Amino acid sequence: MTDFTYRLAQKRHLATTLPGPRSAEIAARRKNFVAAGVGSSVPVYAVDADGGVIVDADGNSLIDLGAGIAVTSVGASNPAVAAAVAEQAQRFTHTCFMVTPYEGYVRVAEELAALTPGSHEKRSVLFNSGAEAVENAIKIARLATGRTAVVAFDHAYHGRTNLTMALTAKSMPYKAHFGPFAPEVYRMPASYPYRDESGLTGEQAALRAITQIEKQIGADSVAAIIYEPIQGEGGFIVPAPGFLPTLVAWAKDNGVLFIADEVQTGFARTGAWFASEHEGVVPDLITLAKGIAGGMPLAAVTGRADLMDSVHAGGLGGTYGGNPVACAAALATIDTMREWDLPARARQIENSVKPRLEAFAKEVGVIGEVRGRGAMLAIEMVRPGTTEPDPELTKAVAAEALSQGVIILTCGTYGNVIRLLPPLVIGDDLLDEALTVLEDAIRAHTRR
Incomplete structure (x- = not known):
């Protein structure tokens, strides 16, 4: 992997529960001035971002597996x-x-x-x-x-x-x-x-x-x-x-x-x-x-x-x-x-993430398919033993991951797909940690 250098520490850190008081205060102001038709996936407000992390207004450092919907592939504050x-x-x-x-x-x-x-x-x-x-x-x-x-x-x-x-x-x-x-x-x-x-x-x-x-x-x-x-x-x-x-x-x-x-x-x-x-x-x-x-x-x-x-x-x-x-x-x-040969980096991400998720899918029995290419990967969530979409589980897993400091996005015609779109410059250790949080969130909600 390219030896990326970062301006911000590449770590997950929760200083408050999410959302923290500063994000909550901004959200309250938002209701008075921003149209309700504009939605946001997560309730925290960013003040800084670099590499694979986003720092919010309360000092929480979150692992970013969304990259602004595949936008910040080179990082959200790439120096060049x-x-x-x-x-x-x-x-x-x-x-x-x-x-x-x-x-x-x-x-x-x-x-x-x-x-x-x-x-x-x-x-x-x-x-x-x-x-x-x-x-x-x-x-x-x-x-x-x-x-x-x-x-x-x-x-x-x-x-x-x-x-x-x-x-x-x-x-x-x-x-x-x-x-x-x-x-x-x-x-x-x-x-x-x-x-x-x-x-x-x-x-x-x-x-x-x-x-x-x-x-x-x-x-x-x-x-x-x-x-x-x-x-x-x-x-x-x-x-x-x-x-x-x-x-x-x-x-x-x-x-x-x-x-x-x-x-x-x-x-x-x-x-x-x-x-x-x-x-x-x-x-x-x-x-x-x-x-x-x-x-x-x-x-x-x-x-x-x-x-x-x-x-x-x-x-x-x-x-x-x-x-x-x-x-x-x-x-x-x-x-x-x-x-940085980021096409090759995307292939590295696929080669490390996809086999891990495929093995995990066999363990939990609620993942119908792991699919995608490069650093555009997804898992389709289904009810155990069926191909029936499970949007409720998908939503719960995304919320659980966020509460633990990992931003993931959902998608799909049936609302049952978790998509992984990390910045291509995310470090291997940080990506591995984010996947562990995601897996633990799925385990937590499939045992209830």
């Missing part, structure tokens, strides 16, 4: 990123690339052309968030193909804007009562190996979706299919081998664009620079965000030059898209990922 942000902010924080452009935006686009799958000529456009990137990828696909229909899949998550809510599968909390949604979005069955019928191959699962597309929409009406190479909010679902290649081959044969939503899976998270590489597929368009800029808000659509250049001047952009400070952070983040 912080220095790049400070240097750029001293020069200028904004001019708007659509008014007075700057080199940082161009350099980020150059890096994305080199890093993303495929040797074809590429172009990029920069935005602020993953949802913005997805929405613009759909715009590009529709204009480039002259078609309107877009195919999304069961268990998908693509964002919270109107169009991306239409693409997202789960109703609560993402879609409920927010309609009507954007039209010409169609949902097809995905590949969910743990819950698909026994013996269904990836190729068969893809053909099942393709048959429905052809019958319900017609291939010549479809502009694009969009898929997360590992479905994130849906439960860290890794498709069966052959699913994505079969789907992509069909798309290519029918003039349909394949959009890979790599907002959560990108930038070394899965043990490759991008999760599409594991599937051996090259997207026509790829959406990027989260880990791209070390915590600064930045997103991108990168794709085939002919597709990206089909859009008329002024058809893409936004006031803050490709902000110069965020671009500086992205360049420092990418340099750090290369220097």
Whole structure:
């Protein structure tokens, strides 16, 4: 493992029960001024973070297995990123690339052309968030193909804007009562190996979706299919081998664009620079965000030059898209990922964590499946002896782990998946300690 150095002590320490009095006081103020629709997974308020720890307002040091939802892969205060942000902010924080452009935006686009799958000529456009990137990828696909229909899949998550809510599968909390949604979005069955019928191959699962597309929409009406190479909010679902290649081959044969939503899976998270590489597929368009800029808000659509250049001047952009400070952070983040070989670090995390959790699953009998790639791993919680989802146990385990100083996130269509997204720079000892806390929390709640 790379010998990471840290600014903060990498230790779990509880100075108070959680939440402590200072966090509780901030939470009380929040109720008076922050909209109730904004939720938070944990009730503590951060004041510092580094490596694999977050320090709250009461001096508690918590082990972070969420990384701000796969964002702070290089750490939440990486010194190279912080220095790049400070240097750029001293020069200028904004001019708007659509008014007075700057080199940082161009350099980020150059890096994305080199890093993303495929040797074809590429172009990029920069935005602020993953949802913005997805929405613009759909715009590009529709204009480039002259078609309107877009195919999304069961268990998908693509964002919270109107169009991306239409693409997202789960109703609560993402879609409920927010309609009507954007039209010409169609949902097809995905590949969910743990819950698909026994013996269904990836190729068969893809053909099942393709048959429905052809019958319900017609291939010549479809502009694009969009898929997360590992479905994130849906439960860290890794498709069966052959699913994505079969789907992509069909798309290519029918003039349909394949959009890979790599907002959560990108930038070394899965043990490759991008999760599409594991599937051996090259997207026509790829959406990027989260880990791209070390915590600064930045997103991108990168794709085939002919597709990206089909859009008329002024058809893409936004006031803050490709902000110069965020671009500086992205360049420092990418340099750090290369220097520390964080794809390899993600593979190390998988090689140590996954076998341990698989062995633990046999012990407790409430884990239906351990899955994922790299440092994007998950356990699906079920009722003993069944495949029935157990969201209540999942929630209780997350709460128990937090009470012991470990932040974990949950997800899944059925609310029964614990996901592990540690910063890629977390130390082995700290990660091992966090897993012990997680295992003890599961044991505690399965013996009651």
